[in-house]
Amino acid sequence: MALRAGDVFIMFGDEPYRVYDHERSRIEDCLDVEALREGNRIQFGGGGTTTTFISGFFEIERLDVRPLLNVLPKLLHLRSEQNRSRAFQAVLELLAAEADSPGLGSDAVVRRLFELLFVHAIRAYSQQWGTAKTGWLAAVADKNLALAMEAMHADPQTPWTVDRLAQEAGMSRSAFAARFKDVVGQAPLAYLTEWRIYQAARLIEANASKISVIARRVGYQSEAAFTKAFRKVLGHAPSEHRKSVMSTAASKTSVFNEEMQEAA
Structure with a gap:
């Protein structure tokens, strides 16, 4: 799948994937790339044209979202030239600006912007030609x-x-x-x-x-x-x-307490 400037893609599930500029390019392990992170930024590579990716992930735990997830493709690709709303484009621009110049409360802002991005991506997908002839969206x-x-x-x-x-x-x-x-x-x-x-x-x-x-x-x-x-x-x-649910909550509380003790 070829990506162009302004494209958005969302993957549902945990299948591995690769992103590269050329088929002969050497693939770097994502863990090695992640080790280069400084705050919300990762600078990697060099020697070619600068490319900026804005990436994140969603954790969807609510069961009542299943009817929607069941009808979405495993890979949702929205091209920049497709008919996207001004609001969708505004969210993308705000995400890029926040990632480029993070400030006070930036983490919370980015989380909300990603939630909005998800909603607008589903809207755009549902409006594509030939989409959702059957299923929940239809x-x-x-x-x-x-x-x-x-x-x-x-x-x-x-x-x-x-x-x-x-x-x-x-x-x-x-x-x-x-x-x-x-x-x-x-x-x-x-x-x-x-x-x-x-x-x-x-x-x-x-x-x-x-x-x-x-x-x-x-x-x-x-x-x-x-x-x-x-x-x-x-x-x-x-x-x-x-x-x-109670067991999971207790486990999360235990991990949080351990992290607080280590921080202290």
Whole structure:
């Protein structure tokens, strides 16, 4: 894949990749290059035309983002000549300026700018010709299906039926069910179940309430039915999810305390 000035690419996953100016160029290990870091800058090479890369990484832990990630390509490449919004271009310019001249609070500014960059990159991708004919992006771009999805997202606790969702979409029951399945790849109530469980997992991770209370907040009157659905979607029970979250939090706290002691 050839990169030109102004291009943006995002890789999803942990597959290795190489960046080089010519196929015969010697490849340097990224760890050796990282060792040259001074603050947020790495100066490397020399003897040729100066090239500046701005790079970062995203950690996406929220389960309710899965429907989006599942429809994105492993490599998202946005060329500079593609129709990008002025806001997208402004974020790129701000990132370049902040990286070139970091100041007070620069780390926090860069984090927020990368978040904005991600959002604008997804927007640009969704607007490309021929993109998102099926999947989550196609559904939210469909004016009828989008109404039903917005209703499910806003009120997962509502006892939705296919009939009620079809009414939200302004369609007949049969037409709605068929189009939803064709575009999203799963039936409306199957999608609703996953969305409810993702929201429940977030509430558990926030240590919000008892499992029974969380079950009701996402539309389950029976804790047993909620546990069964949770296990089907995520592969483990809600109680196990909470234990895992607490264990991870305790581990992070321990590492933080050790770092603070070393700093002192």
